[in-house]
Amino acid sequence: MKNFVHLCLIKRYRLLSIFNYTQMKKIIFSVFAINICMSLSAQKWQPADPEATPEAKQLFSRLMKIQEKGVMYGHQDDLMTGRTWRYEPDRSDTKEAVGDYPGLVGFELGELELGGRYSLDSVSFTNMTERARWWHKQNGIITVSWHVVNPITSQWPGIKEPNGAGSAWEVAMLSAKELNAVKSVLPGGSNHAMFNTWLDRLARFFRTWRDDDGQLIPFIFRPWHEHSGSFFWWGRTRCYDEEYAELWRYTVKYLREKGLHNILYAYNTDKVYSVEEYLAGYPGDEYIDMLSIDWYGEGEEFNKNVDKALKFTTDLAAEKGKLHALSECGPISPDLQNILSKYKSSYILTWRHAPPRGGVVRTTTAPTAEQLAAMTPEQRANYERMRNRPSHEDLLKIMKGNPKYLFLNDIQAIK
Numbered sequence: 001m002k003n004f005v006h007l008c009l010i011k012r013y014r015l016l017s018i019f020n021y022t023q024m025k026k027i028i029f030s031v032f033a034i035n036i037c038m039s040l041s042a043q044k045w046q047p048a049d050p051e052a053t054p055e056a057k058q059l060f061s062r063l064m065k066i067q068e069k070g071v072m073y074g075h076q077d078d079l080m081t082g083r084t085w086r087y088e089p090d091r092s093d094t095k096e097a098v099g100d101y102p103g104l105v106g107f108e109l110g111e112l113e114l115g116g117r118y119s120l121d122s123v124s125f126t127n128m129t130e131r132a133r134w135w136h137k138q139n140g141i142i143t144v145s146w147h148v149v150n151p152i153t154s155q156w157p158g159i160k161e162p163n164g165a166g167s168a169w170e171v172a173m174l175s176a177k178e179l180n181a182v183k184s185v186l187p188g189g190s191n192h193a194m195f196n197t198w199l200d201r202l203a204r205f206f207r208t209w210r211d212d213d214g215q216l217i218p219f220i221f222r223p224w225h226e227h228s229g230s231f232f233w234w235g236r237t238r239c240y241d242e243e244y245a246e247l248w249r250y251t252v253k254y255l256r257e258k259g260l261h262n263i264l265y266a267y268n269t270d271k272v273y274s275v276e277e278y279l280a281g282y283p284g285d286e287y288i289d290m291l292s293i294d295w296y297g298e299g300e301e302f303n304k305n306v307d308k309a310l311k312f313t314t315d316l317a318a319e320k321g322k323l324h325a326l327s328e329c330g331p332i333s334p335d336l337q338n339i340l341s342k343y344k345s346s347y348i349l350t351w352r353h354a355p356p357r358g359g360v361v362r363t364t365t366a367p368t369a370e371q372l373a374a375m376t377p378e379q380r381a382n383y384e385r386m387r388n389r390p391s392h393e394d395l396l397k398i399m400k401g402n403p404k405y406l407f408l409n410d411i412q413a414i415k
Contacts, residue, residue: 045321048289051261058415059141059218060264060289063323065414066103067346070404072411073396074104074143074349076328079131080123081354087127089134093353094407097393098400101408104347105135110147110168112205113198114154120147120162121354125205132209132217139412142219143266143327143349148198150174150233151191152181169231174238182239182247199251203258216262222327224248226294227281229270241281248283266290268327273305275312290346291317294328298336307339314343325349332395341404348405350392 046052047060066072075094078101080086082093094102107128110120118124132142147168149160160166173179185195209217227244230237234244252265267288272278282288293313295306310326317324326340326348340348367375367383375383390398399405 047264048286049256049261049263051256053216053218053262055215055218056262056264059220060323062411062414063141063264063290063346066406066411067324067344069414070406070410071340071345072103072141072347072406073399074106074141074347075102075352076106076145076349077108077121077123077352077354078102078105079135080107080128081121081352083353084355086122086355087124089131094396097396098407100400101138101140103406103408103411104141104143104349105131106143106145106349106352107132108145108147108352109202109205110145111149111162112146113148113201115201120167121352122162129205129208132219133211136211136217138408140408141347141411142217143347144219144221145225146202146221146223147232148223150181151185151195152179152233168233171231171233171235171238174233176238176240176243180239180243181233182243186243186246186250196254199254200258203255203260206255206260206263207258216260218262218264220266220290220325221263222266222268222292223251225268225327226270227268228272228277236280244281245283248281249287252283252287264289264323266292266323266325266327268292268294271295271305272309275316278309278313278316285320285322288322290323290325291320292325292327295326296328296330298331298333303335303339306336310340310343310345314345318344331389331392332399334395334398337395337399337402337405341402 045060045064047056049056052060073094075092078092078094082088082091082096085091092101094100108119108121108123109125112119112125117126119128135142149166149168150170153170153173154160154166156166158165163169174181181191183189184191186192189195207216209219211217224234224244224247226232227234227236229235232238234247239247248267255263265288267282267290269278270293272293278291278293291313293309295302295309297306314324316322324343324345326345328349328351329336330350332348332350372380372383400407
């Protein structure tokens with residue numbers, strides 16, 4: 001009996017040992033698998049530039065945390081101009097409306113490539129640099145756009161205009177097959193040397209954006225935007241998609257070779273209706289940190305379309321390990337605010353406020369009874385909609401009251 005009991009104990013011990021060994025293997029394998037997944041995730045969610053500066057890596061990580069928490073409000077030229085003022089340090093139309101700065105501010109570099117002192121919006125590049133440094137010290141986030149002049153028509157004789165002759169918008173004579181401005185600036189093109197000069201000026205300017213310790217300030221750069229439209233010389237019908245992709249790749253590689261590894265690059269389209277349309281001209285994941293979309297409008301059809309686009313672009317961003325933004329829009333209607341709040345997007349940006357050119361204030365008068373009577377039902381509906389539309393400031397107050405939307409005070413502690 002004693003020997004039988006002893007034998008049973010030995011078998012039980014062996015069974016327990018086998019069980020424990022098997023369980024231990026499972027535990028070790030699970031831990032190993034988790035570590036691999038965490039490592040792959042860490043590799044996926046990081047800047048595209050393998051030589052990104054610590055500051056750029058921190059900005060990328062910070063934006064990831066922000067879009068997990070909510071959506072930043074951003075405003076173009078918020079620190080540079082307002083409805084009634086130009087460059088008054090510390091002023092902000094956003095702050096005057098809701099008591100806080102936006103979380104993100106935009107700067108525009110159009111015409112920097114020409115070597116002048118002012119942008120196409122008559123903003124001093126020197127003042128812009130000063131405000132960018134100040135904003136960085138406030139722990140705010142910066143995005144930069146670049147409406148580059150038409151490389152062909154800007155050389156033609158005649159008076160040039162910021163949004164007209166010679167500008168990024170002068171495109172009527174351009175096409176992918178014939179007069180192709182993008183092709184002209186790529187290697188082998190007639191304007192390639194001039195384009196390199198433009199990129200040199202851009203790089204020199206970016207190298208002046210340094211913090212108090214002399215480190216390059218990190219920011220989001222969104223060049224060649226709204227490619228799905230055809231209103232810029234790099235637009236869909238003005239060049240072939242592969243030429244557009246190469247324009248992107250050439251720009252990023254050129255700036256990286258100049259030592260600028262502090263930049264996060266935002267790929268951008270105007271309104272699109274499918275992933276395939278969105279990715280037409282996409283330069284590749286190794287060049288892009290953020291997927292963004294611009295879409296202006298309001299109403300039922302707009303709401304339906306922008307909701308769909310936000311769904312597939314945020315899904316695509318998550319799949320690729322990229323950030324996301326609704327990088328231009330307006331108005332920020334309650335419907336749009338509700339739609340965007342469903343998605344993981346780092347920011348929403350509205351365009352600039354500025355005094356009228358030449359200081360002339362345009363006023364409008366209400367239509368007369370006869371004019372109202374002469375309107376079609378559609379015209380009358382549009383008039384009533386515009387008349388009853390809340391102001392931008394009123395819509396901004398609605399946004400400020402929604403904890404899903406983040407302003408400067410909300411993001412300053414996010415590292």
